[in-house]
Amino acid sequence: MLEKGTADSIGRHGNAAGPAGRKRRTRKMNEITSLERRPEGGPGPIRRTALHDTLVSHLRDMIIEGDLAPGTRLHEGQLGEQLGVSRTPLREAIKYLASEGLVELVPSRGAVVKRFSAKDVKDMLTVLQALEELAGKLACDAASDTGIAEVRALHDEMVHRYRAGDRMQYYKLNQQIHTAIVQLSGNAALADMHGVLQTRLKRIRFIGHEGPEKWAAAVAEHEEMIAALEARDKAKLSEVLGRHLVNAWERVRDSV
């Protein structure tokens, strides 16, 4: 990007002509203020993330973290300027998020951040419960020992954060563990559906800060979970995951 703008301005557009000339683009071009095109973290060919992906996850984060509150209208011009991109890719990202269920498209008046009622949340948790119960059963059969060990590692780390009282890291590891267990099932469709719901719920969980007792209970449930997984005890794991989510509702119900 860097010099592109310059190169651009040099030899182009006999057009010109623009009476008074078109105001020279003060544009920040691909400045992508806070948007990094991160250089791939995992295996595979080093390929820069496309702007689309970057925008999508950035907007997602803004919604989850409350920068864009439910009901907020996504103003294309303003938001685009703020992020340093033009309306076109921004609109594409918004459409993507709409399909994901995070925003709602209103004809002739753009997109608004979707607002979830308490019932919506409860319903999502109900489905999430069914999915995780299934994942638990499948994972006990399909998971590799190393896969299980990795989840155990995440769990230990999480407990560590819990003892340290680091809510944010705890929260993130918590999500990672659930996601990891679903991954262990080896069922891509299941992982997809789980991911969508997990994302929609992230905002809620992000807010809901349960008290010490409830928090402790959640950690205890996680202990059971890991134990059941290591024992490859289908019934037990499924049961604990289910119970965990029933309790999750208790923990967040006041937040919504």
Next chain:
Amino acid sequence: MLEKGTADSIGRHGNAAGPAGRKRRTRKMNEITSLERRPEGGPGPIRRTALHDTLVSHLRDMIIEGDLAPGTRLHEGQLGEQLGVSRTPLREAIKYLASEGLVELVPSRGAVVKRFSAKDVKDMLTVLQALEELAGKLACDAASDTGIAEVRALHDEMVHRYRAGDRMQYYKLNQQIHTAIVQLSGNAALADMHGVLQTRLKRIRFIGHEGPEKWAAAVAEHEEMIAALEARDKAKLSEVLGRHLVNAWERVRDSV
């Protein structure tokens, strides 16, 4: 706009002069060949469907019905011309479908229709099974009598089509019934997830034409389903729905 193109061509691009000049736009503008902006069928204010929605469902259909085979690259220019829309809304629709999982975005080279392996299909059916079992349980509690009656009506109609040997209508009613039962559960998130999977599987089912015996078996299962629903027998309905999908795999496994 009409003449804008002309105005455009006049004073621009010393550039080039493109020898032979750019071929004059034969564009059909908003002709929207086969794409109707239909004037709303149901209740509520008469509001024309946005082009976005139209494009999305049109593309979906093209994929489901095989006009766009798995692995096919979605050529923006060509496809846009074919449909009579410019690339911008088309790209937005494609992004939407990508989020829905019907197409895959490949950086710098556009979108291709996603190809599902046999395992993918089996995995999807596994999840679908879990979701429908849940839906069955919920529906027995939540459904209204009229709601159940409507499903019964669909079912009777379907049996009618079955006897007439009308596969296409049978297929459509079949899908509608499953969707309707999920709706009866009153759980929007569940309906969402179910819808996504149902859509992804539509292409497969569209192809899979089982023989007479299997077809008969499927109808028999539907009979059981409706009976269980009318009796509001949670366990039974859930069980039948689950069995129905296990068998569904048998019916389509050779098609994938």
Next chain:
DNA sequence: ACAGAAAATGCTGCATACAGAATACAAAAG
């Protein structure tokens, strides 16, 4: 002073223009 109409404003929706990446093609070297 107030209701309603008309004009003005702002924003979305769609189209088009431009630049860079990927691929296909062709010529040259081995």
Next chain:
DNA sequence: CTTTTGTATTCTGTATGCAGCATTTTCTGT
């Protein structure tokens, strides 16, 4: 004849321009 490298073409990615719809503001008549 095969491989390689340079070049042309094609297509995607992004920006910009234009028109219509929504909404708000300002007039005008009672």
